[in-house]
Amino acid sequence: MSQLSRRRLLRAAGLTALAFGAGPGLAACAGSQVRTPRGGPPLSAPATGGASLNMRIWGAYPDFVGGAVKDFERTYGTKVDLGVIAGDYPSLMTNLLRQNTPLDMVYSLWHMPQAYYEAGWIRDFERFWAKEDAKREMVPAVREALTVNGSLIGLPYFAFVNGALFANTDVLRKANLEGDYPKTYDELYAQVRLIKKRGATDTPYLPSFWSAPWFGITFGFLQEALNRNIPLFGDGGLPVFDEQSAVVDMLRQWRDLYNEGLVPKGVLTFQESDWTETFAKGGVAYSPQLQYDLKTFADPATSQVAGKIVPVPQQGQHWGMLHVGAYLIGDHGQGDDVLAQSYRLAQHFGYRDQRTGEFDVPMAWAKNYYMTQGYTEVNNSPELAESVAKWLPDPETNLPVLRDYLTNPQAATSLFHTTWGPTWMNFASHELPKAVNGDEDAKTVVKNLRTKAESLIDVYGH
Amino acid sequence: MSTVTEPIAPARPPKARGAASARIPFSSRLSPTRFGFLLVAPVLLLLLAIVVYPVAYSLYLSFVHTNPLTGRQDFVGLKNFQSVFTDPAFWHSAWLTIYYVACVTVLAAAVSLGMALLLRERFIGRPVLMAVIVLPWSLSTYAAGVVWRYVFSPQYGLLAGIFEKLGLSPVDFLSQNTVLPSLAIVHAWQFAPLGAYFLLASLQVIPEDLYKLGKVDGMGILRRFTSITMPYVRLPLTIFLVLVGGQAATAFDLIYFLTSGGPGGASQTLTYDIYQQTFQDQSFGTGAATSWVLLVVLTAVTAGYYAMAMSSSRREKKVS
Numbered sequence: 001m002s003q004l005s006r007r008r009l010l011r012a013a014g015l016t017a018l019a020f021g022a023g024p025g026l027a028a029c030a031g032s033q034v035r036t037p038r039g040g041p042p043l044s045a046p047a048t049g050g051a052s053l054n055m056r057i058w059g060a061y062p063d064f065v066g067g068a069v070k071d072f073e074r075t076y077g078t079k080v081d082l083g084v085i086a087g088d089y090p091s092l093m094t095n096l097l098r099q100n101t102p103l104d105m106v107y108s109l110w111h112m113p114q115a116y117y118e119a120g121w122i123r124d125f126e127r128f129w130a131k132e133d134a135k136r137e138m139v140p141a142v143r144e145a146l147t148v149n150g151s152l153i154g155l156p157y158f159a160f161v162n163g164a165l166f167a168n169t170d171v172l173r174k175a176n177l178e179g180d181y182p183k184t185y186d187e188l189y190a191q192v193r194l195i196k197k198r199g200a201t202d203t204p205y206l207p208s209f210w211s212a213p214w215f216g217i218t219f220g221f222l223q224e225a226l227n228r229n230i231p232l233f234g235d236g237g238l239p240v241f242d243e244q245s246a247v248v249d250m251l252r253q254w255r256d257l258y259n260e261g262l263v264p265k266g267v268l269t270f271q272e273s274d275w276t277e278t279f280a281k282g283g284v285a286y287s288p289q290l291q292y293d294l295k296t297f298a299d300p301a302t303s304q305v306a307g308k309i310v311p312v313p314q315q316g317q318h319w320g321m322l323h324v325g326a327y328l329i330g331d332h333g334q335g336d337d338v339l340a341q342s343y344r345l346a347q348h349f350g351y352r353d354q355r356t357g358e359f360d361v362p363m364a365w366a367k368n369y370y371m372t373q374g375y376t377e378v379n380n381s382p383e384l385a386e387s388v389a390k391w392l393p394d395p396e397t398n399l400p401v402l403r404d405y406l407t408n409p410q411a412a413t414s415l416f417h418t419t420w421g422p423t424w425m426n427f428a429s430h431e432l433p434k435a436v437n438g439d440e441d442a443k444t445v446v447k448n449l450r451t452k453a454e455s456l457i458d459v460y461g462h
Numbered sequence: 463m464s465t466v467t468e469p470i471a472p473a474r475p476p477k478a479r480g481a482a483s484a485r486i487p488f489s490s491r492l493s494p495t496r497f498g499f500l501l502v503a504p505v506l507l508l509l510l511a512i513v514v515y516p517v518a519y520s521l522y523l524s525f526v527h528t529n530p531l532t533g534r535q536d537f538v539g540l541k542n543f544q545s546v547f548t549d550p551a552f553w554h555s556a557w558l559t560i561y562y563v564a565c566v567t568v569l570a571a572a573v574s575l576g577m578a579l580l581l582r583e584r585f586i587g588r589p590v591l592m593a594v595i596v597l598p599w600s601l602s603t604y605a606a607g608v609v610w611r612y613v614f615s616p617q618y619g620l621l622a623g624i625f626e627k628l629g630l631s632p633v634d635f636l637s638q639n640t641v642l643p644s645l646a647i648v649h650a651w652q653f654a655p656l657g658a659y660f661l662l663a664s665l666q667v668i669p670e671d672l673y674k675l676g677k678v679d680g681m682g683i684l685r686r687f688t689s690i691t692m693p694y695v696r697l698p699l700t701i702f703l704v705l706v707g708g709q710a711a712t713a714f715d716l717i718y719f720l721t722s723g724g725p726g727g728a729s730q731t732l733t734y735d736i737y738q739q740t741f742q743d744q745s746f747g748t749g750a751a752t753s754w755v756l757l758v759v760l761t762a763v764t765a766g767y768y769a770m771a772m773s774s775s776r777r778e779k780k781v782s
Contacts, residue, residue: 088718091741098533119531212722265616265634268725269641278617419531426742433726437638440726460531 036123036331038151043127045354046340052079053104053338053345056096058089061369068361072348075355078341090214090422096330097121103330104342105349107157110145110324111215111416111425115460117148118419123329124151128343134351141411142374145324148417154326155350156374158365160291161405163208163223163320165312168305169393171285175200183315185228188286189253192262195285203264205257206279206287208320210436211270211429217436218428220288223321224250226410237418239453243443251435251442258436268433280305286312288320291405295370298391307393311401322411324374326350350374372406379406420456427452523750530744542751552752554727555735558642559711559756562731565646566653566710567703573650574657574702575695581658582665599655607719610648614720636721638728645717645729649710657702664698665691693778700771704764711760732756 057065062084069080085092093106097116108116116122125131131152135143142159146152165188172178175195182188188205195204208223209216225232230247234240241247257263264278276296279287280303289297296302297309312319327350329342344354353360362378365371367387372379380403388402389395415421431448434440440448492500499506524542526535546552581592598606613620614635622632635644668690676686714733717723723730723738730738732752740749 088741094744095741115531212724265632266614266636268638269636269721271611271722274615274617281617423530423743426738430723430727430730430738433724437725439638439728459529 036120036333038124038126040127040336042129042131043336043340043343045129045344046337048075049077051334051338051341052081053341054081054083054102055105055345056083056085056093056103057107059084059086064364064368068349068364071360072345075353076344076348078345080345088213094422100332101330102332102334104334104338105345106328106330108154108326108328110326111412111421113146113153113326113328114148114417115419115422116328117151117153121331122153123331123334123339123342124148124153125155125329125343125346126151127339128152128347130347130351130354134347137351137377138374139376139379139406141322141409142324144413145322145411145416146326146374154328155346156362157325157327157350158292158371159322159324159374159406160372161320161409162219162290162323163227163288164291164294164402164405165286165288165319166279166294166297166309167286167312168279168282168284168308169310170305170308171195171201171204171283174198175204175285181312181315182286184317185224185250185253189257189262192257192285193260196260196262201283201285203262203283204285205262206275206284207254207257207263207267208288209270209275210254210263210267210433211274212433213272215422215425215429216270216272217268217432218425219321219323221247221428221432222412222415223288223410226321226412227318233412233414233418233453235414237414237421237453237457239450241446242450243447245446248442248446251432251445254436255438255442259438268437279309290323291320291402292369292371294402295391298393310393310398311405313401314404318410320405320409322409379403418460420453420460423460424449424453424456520750520753523746524754526747528746530746538747542747543755545748546751546755549748551727551730551735552732555730555732558729559731559733562642562646562713562729563707563710565643566649566713567707569646569650570654570657570706571699571703573654575661575699577654577658578661578665578695579691581662595658596655598652601652603652603715604719606648606652607716611720614644636725636729638725641721641725641729645713645720646710648716648720649713650706652716653706653709657699657706660698660702661695664695668694696778697771697775700767704767708760708764711756 055069062082066082069082072078073080089107090109090112093108094112094116096103097106098119098121113122117124125134128134134155135152138146138156139159142156143152145159146154146156167181169178172180172195175198177191177195180191182191192204195201208220210220211217222232225247228246228250230245230250231240232247258267264284266274270278275287275289276293278284279289280297282304291311294309294311298306300306303309327346329339329346334342347354349361351362352358359373359375359378362373362375363381363383366373366378366381366384370388378384385395385399388399392398392402415424418424428449431440431445431452435442435445525537525539527538527541528535577595581588581595601609612618616622616632616634619632621635625632634640672690673686676690681689711731712733713731714737717729717731717734718737721729723734733756736749736753736756739745739752743749
C-alpha cells in the first residue's frame with residue numbers, strides 16, 4: 001500500500017480547511033437572502049390547477065385537515081403536500097421559515113407573526129382578493145390580533161379563550177356551593193380553600209398550564225394578570241411591571257396554592273395532554289382551560305365528568321384571554337401565481353371557500369370540535385348552537401356564557417405584537433415555576449422577567 | 463543472398479494508449495490507497511455534510527453575533543464565550559449536568575453489573591431473561607419517555623396507583639428535588655442492558671477454576687468478587703462508563719419528553735440549555751459557544767479517564 005506523503009496530507013488538510021470555511025460562508029450568504037418586496041396590486045383568484053403547494057401543521061386532528069385538503073385538491077386541481085410537524089412546533093417553524101423553506105401555508109399562534117413579518121419570512125394578505133370582506137366579517141379582536149404593522153398577515157384558524165374557567169358541578173354540589181360561582185380570582189382562590197376544607201376534594205383547583213411546553217405557564221401568567229387588570233406591558237411592549245407590581249402578590253398566591261396542596265401534584269411538569277386528562281378524571285372543582293376543550297370534557301368516551309362541566313359566567317371580571325391560531329403564508333420568493341394559489345388555500349381553510357362562498361371548513365371545525373372561529377357569523381350561527389346543544393349541559397344557560405367569553409375577550413396585544421415576545425415567553429415559562437415551587441422569591445422572578453424583557457428590547461429593538 | 467526484411471504488418475492497428483488501458487479494470491489501475499479512499503468517499507462525504515460541516519459551522523457561530531431576525535452576522539471574538547461563563551444559568555446547568563451524569567453512571571454501572579452477574583449463572587428461564595432485559599435498550603427514547611410518564615405521573619401513574627393501594631398519598635417524582643434522580647433511573651434503565659451484555663462477555667471468559675481455588679484459599683464472596691471478577695471486568699466497565707457518561711452528559715430527548723427542563727430549571731442540563739438558547743431563544747452565538755464548552759470538557763474528561771484506565775490496566779498486567 002502506498003504511503004500517504006506529507007505533501008498529500010497537507011493538500012488534503014488544505015482542502016478540508018477550505019470546505020470548513022466555505023460552508024459557513026455559504027450559510028452566511030443564505031442567511032441574508034433578499035426577501036420578496038412587499039406591496040403590489042390586489043391579485044385575482046387564479047384558474048384551477050397550477051402550482052403544487054406545501055402546507056405544514058401541528059398534530060391536531062390531521063385526518064380532518066387531510067380531508068379538507070383533499071376537498072381542495074379535488075375542487076381546484078392544485079396539489080397540496082400536507083405535513084405534520086411533531087414536537088416543539090413554534091421553534092421548528094421559526095427555523096424552517098428562517099431557512100427559506102418553501103412553505104406555502106402554515107399554522108401559527110398569533111404571538112409569532114410579528115417577528116416573522118418583520119423578518120420578511122411571511123407574506124401578508126394585503127393582495128388577497130377578499131381581504132376587505134374577510135376583515136369586515138372577523139371578530140374585531142381577532143382582526144386586531146392578525147394585523148401587524150397595519151397589514152393583515154393571516155386568516156384565522158381558530159379563535160377562542162385560553163383560560164376560560166370551567167367548573168365541575170359534581171364537586172361543587174358536594175361542597176354545597178353549586179351555582180355559587182366566584183367573580184374574581186381572589187374569590188376563586190378563597191372558594192377552592194373552602195371546597196378542600198369541606199372535604200369535597202383534595203385538589204380543588206387545576207391551574208392554567210403551569211408547565212413549560214407551548215409557553216404554558218406564561219399564558220397562565222399573562223391571562224391572570226390581564227383579568228386582574230395588572231399592567232404588564234405598555235405601548236411598544238415596554239415592561240411596566242417591577243418588584244412593586246401587584247403581579248408579585250399574584251405569584252405569591254400561586255405559591256400558596258401550590259404549598260397548601262390545592263393543586264394536583266406534578267403540575268409543573270405536566271405535558272399538554274395532562275391538563276385535560278387530569279380535569280377529565282374528576283375531583284377538580286375549577287380549572288381555566290382552552291375553551292374548545294369543553295367538548296372533550298362532555299364526551300363520555302374521553303371524560304369521567306361528562307355532563308358535569310360548565311363554563312363559569314363572567315360577572316365583572318374576565319376569565320382568560322384571546323387565543324388565536326392563524327394560517328400564514330411563507331415567503332420563499334414565490335411569484336404572484338403561487339401566491340394566489342396560496343391565498344386560495346388559506347381562503348378555503350380560513351374564510352369562505354371561493355367556490356361555495358360559505359364558511360365550509362371553519363364551520364366544520366366549530367361543529368365537529370367546538371373550535372370556534374374568528375368570524376361572528378360562524379360562532380353565533382344557529383347551526384353551531386344546535387350542534388353545541390347536543391353535548392353542552394343546560395345549553396340555555398351555558399351557551400350564552402360561552403358566547404360572552406368570545407364577545408370581547410382581553411388580549412395580550414402589547415406583548416404579542418413585539419418581535420421578541422416569543423423569546424420572552426420561553427424565558428418566562430422556565431422562570432415562573434421557580435416562584436411557584438419556591439426556588440426563587442416572587443420578587444426576584446418578577447425582577448428577572450423585567451430584566452429579560454429589557455435585554456430583549458436592546459437586541460430586537462421592539 | 464540478400465535478405466529483405468519486410469516490415470511486418472501489424473496484426474491489428476495500434477491502439478490508442480487509453481484504449482489499451484481500458485482493458486485493465488479501473489480498480490486495478492488505482493493504487494490501493496486511492497482505491498481505499500474511493501471506497502470510503504461516500505461515507506466521508508456524508509460525514510462531512512452531517513458531522514464536520516455542522517460542527518465547523520457551530521464553531522463559526524460561536525464567534526459571531528447573529529441577529530435573529532435579519533440574519534446579519536457580526537464577528538464578536540470571544541464575547542459569546544464570555545457571556546456563557548458569566549451567566550449564572552450556565553453554571554447552574556453545568557452543576558445539574560455533573561449531578562445527572564454521576565447519578566446515571568452509578569445507577570447504570572450497578573444495575574448492569576448486577577444483571578451480568580445474574581445472567582452468568584445457569585438457571586431455568588435464563589435465555590428468556592436474556593432476551594427480555596434487552597427490551598429497554600431497544601425502545602426509542604420517545605417510547606421510553608411515554609412509558610415512564612405513565613409510571614411517574616402522580617395523577618394516573620403506576621406508582622401513584624401502588625401508593626394509593628397502600629393507603630399512601632402519591633409522590634411527585636418529577637418535583638424540583640427528585641427530578642434528576644428520577645430521570646437518571648429512566649436513563650439507567652434504558653442503558654443498563656447494553657452494559658450487562660458488555661460485562662457478561664468478559665465474565666464468561668473467567669475460568670471457573672479461579673473461583674474454586676479462591677474458595678479453597680478461604681476467600682469470601684466479596685473477596686472473590688474484588689480479586690477475581692473485578693480485574694476481568696474493569697476495562698469493559700470503564701468503556702461502558704465512558705459511553706453511558708458521555709450519553710448522559712448529552713442527554714436531551716428524555717428530558718424534553720418528560721420534563722421540558724422543568725420544573726422551572728430543575729432539569730435544565732447543558733444540552734437542554736443549548737437547545738433552549740439556540741432554538742427557542744434564537745441566541746445562536748451563546749448556544750454554539752455553550753455547545754463547544756461542553757464538547758471540549760467532554761473530550762478532555764473522556765480522554766483523561768481512558769488514559770487513567772489504560773495505564774492502571776497496564777500496571778495490573780505488569781504486576782500479574
